[in-house]
Structures are given as structure tokens and as C-alpha cells.
Amino acid sequence: MSRVKIVTDSTCDLSHDLLELYDISVLPLMISMGEITKKDGLELVPEEIYRWSDETGQTPKTAAPTIGDAVSFLEPFVNAGLDIIFFGISESMSATCNVIRLAAQNLNYDKVYVVDSKNLSTGIGLQVLRAAKMAKKGSTVLEILNDNSEIKDKVRASFVVNTLTYLHRGGRCSGVTALLANTLKLKPEIMVTEGKMVVGKKYRGNIKSALLKYVHDKEKQLLNADNDRVFITHSGCDQEIIEEIRQYLEDLNIFKEILITRAGGVISSHCGPNTLGVLYISK
Structure with a gap:
């Protein structure tokens, strides 16, 4: 042992x-929805968060x-x-x-x-x-x-969000930015850089076309990734889209493991449903 x-x-x-x-x-x-505080992953699921957020127009507070x-x-x-x-x-x-x-x-x-x-x-x-x-x-x-x-600085984490509504409710982007992005049907890429979230490319159209374009844009970097594993992590996406992305990664013939995971409560609270990212370690 x-x-x-x-x-x-x-x-x-x-x-x-x-x-x-x-x-x-x-x-x-910890995740607080109004007066109620629950433990992430133990006491609530993301669907509860989305339902409460849509009913109240608020985003849970995480701590x-x-x-x-x-x-x-x-x-x-x-x-x-x-x-x-x-x-x-x-x-x-x-x-x-x-x-x-x-x-x-x-x-x-x-x-x-x-x-x-x-x-x-x-x-x-x-x-x-x-x-x-x-x-x-x-x-x-x-x-x-x-x-x-x-390897810590070689971890590449990014994801595309379907709507900025949740980030706006949580105070992480302005109402004008969220309204503009949602009106223009923009799907921004959020990247983690030096421990902070920054905006990368902005994709247009429906979430499926945005996500497929996002993954194809990563091909050069993916070809230069550590081949142990790659993650597809999502906050509740259509199974068909997930499978298409998984198949694309498999066809690159690089990774020993392609792991699909569902985002938990804290991440889902901030990004909302239909968010998806491809995460890996660069060589």
C-alpha cells in the first residue's frame, strides 16, 4: 500500500x-442557493442548480x-x-x-x-x-x-460556454457583454491562463457548430500533447455532440485514454449548461 x-x-x-x-x-x-447551503457533489446535482438559477435569476454563491x-x-x-x-x-x-x-x-x-x-x-x-x-x-x-x-504549466484547460448568462449572474462578466454575446449568438472560449480565466476565441452559431469548430482549432496543439490522456468535460451537453468530439479525438490516434466527465456543481454554477472543454497536458 x-x-x-x-x-x-x-x-x-x-x-x-x-x-x-x-x-x-x-x-x-460549498454551494449556497439563497438561504440553503449544500456540499458540492454530495448534496446536490447541477440540474438543481440550473433550475434554481432560472427560477430566481440568480447564480449560486460558491465557497x-x-x-x-x-x-x-x-x-x-x-x-x-x-x-x-x-x-x-x-x-x-x-x-x-x-x-x-x-x-x-x-x-x-x-x-x-x-x-x-x-x-x-x-x-x-x-x-x-x-x-x-x-x-x-x-x-x-x-x-x-x-x-x-x-508539468503544471503545461496543462491546457479551456471550454466553450453556450451562454454568458450564468457568468453574468455570478458577477464574472458585465450585463452588456452577456446581452451582446447572447444576441449575436457568440459562444466564447474561456481559457485558464496562470490560474485565471481569460476569454479566447469567440465562436458564432449554434452550440454544436461552435464546439466542433473549437475542437478542430485545437488540432495542432492536440497533436503535440502528452499521449497518456485527454478529457472531454461538459456541464450537460447533447450525447451526440460529445460522441462526435470523442470520435474526432480518437481519429487523431494520439491518446491512450479519452475520458469523458461531467462537471460538478461549482463549475456548473459558473458556466451553465451546454458548456464543454477539451483538456490535456502539452509536451
Whole structure:
């Protein structure tokens, strides 16, 4: 059994099967819908969020876990004397990494190593799976951390949003920008750069044509990607579109694994339905 335990937060958007396969534990972030606060991934599903948001015209507020929850989460691994590596959502977007540091201090345990992924969604998941695979093979904390420092800036995370309504409701873009984009049927690409979200290309037309154009635009970069795995991560897209993109990636004949995951509550709260991204590590 590995003496290194890999843990992460619920914004990693990894499926239950992957978490189980690689023995990864997840600390949920908090999502507040009005007066009600629930734990991401445990107490609500994205469909509830979309329904509430459309009924109220608001976007849920998302927050880092409580210190108490973080302490309870770490405690079993601390009691087992394990080396713990935590991969958290970008510190530019959330205080989650700092909550883990404070929890480790409360537990008076110096074998908790906090990694700011500088990313979100399966941009974190790519780092987590790589680390978990190394841990399974018996790699040390230092070996895993050194490997992550080499590849972290090579993670390519981007996605195309169907509507800017949710980002606008959450205060992440102006009402004028959202109205203009929705009126012109623009589907912007959101990219993660140095831990922050920035706007990339803007696609026009329906979501299917926008997503297929977005993926084709990535071909040159995909041909130069690490061939271990690529993620298709979505917030509730038509199965036909997902399959077409999966087939396109398969036809490139690069990746050993093409993994399809559904975005969790936090990511879905901000991007809304019909968002999709292709995420990978560049060589």
C-alpha cells in the first residue's frame, strides 16, 4: 500500500469510477442557493442548480470548505500517518488551498503538502490522476511534487460556454457583454491562463457548430500533447455532440485514454449548461 495519499477538492470534476480506481479522496466545496447551503457533489446535482438559477435569476454563491470540514476530511489520513498531497483549485479563484493549510496546522501535522493547481475542473484532474498513478507505483512525495512542478504549466484547460448568462449572474462578466454575446449568438472560449480565466476565441452559431469548430482549432496543439490522456468535460451537453468530439479525438490516434466527465456543481454554477472543454497536458 502506498504511504502517499492523494486528495483533491470537488472542482476536479473526476468521475466516481476514476476516484475509486486511483484511491483519490475529495473534499467538497460549498454551494449556497439563497438561504440553503449544500456540499458540492454530495448534496446536490447541477440540474438543481440550473433550475434554481432560472427560477430566481440568480447564480449560486460558491465557497471554500469550512475548516471543520477540512479537519474531519484529513483526520483519517493523519491518524494513519500518511504523507498527504492535496491538489486544490487555483488560489486566484478560491481560498480552498489555504483552508487545507489551516486544517493541517490545527491537526499539528507537518506531512500535508498543498499544491495550487493553478487550474480548475479536469485541469486539476489531469494533475491529480498523474500524481495518483505515481503514488500507486510507490513514488515518494518529493518525486510526485517535482513531477507536478514540471508539468503544471503545461496543462491546457479551456471550454466553450453556450451562454454568458450564468457568468453574468455570478458577477464574472458585465450585463452588456452577456446581452451582446447572447444576441449575436457568440459562444466564447474561456481559457485558464496562470490560474485565471481569460476569454479566447469567440465562436458564432449554434452550440454544436461552435464546439466542433473549437475542437478542430485545437488540432495542432492536440497533436503535440502528452499521449497518456485527454478529457472531454461538459456541464450537460447533447450525447451526440460529445460522441462526435470523442470520435474526432480518437481519429487523431494520439491518446491512450479519452475520458469523458461531467462537471460538478461549482463549475456548473459558473458556466451553465451546454458548456464543454477539451483538456490535456502539452509536451
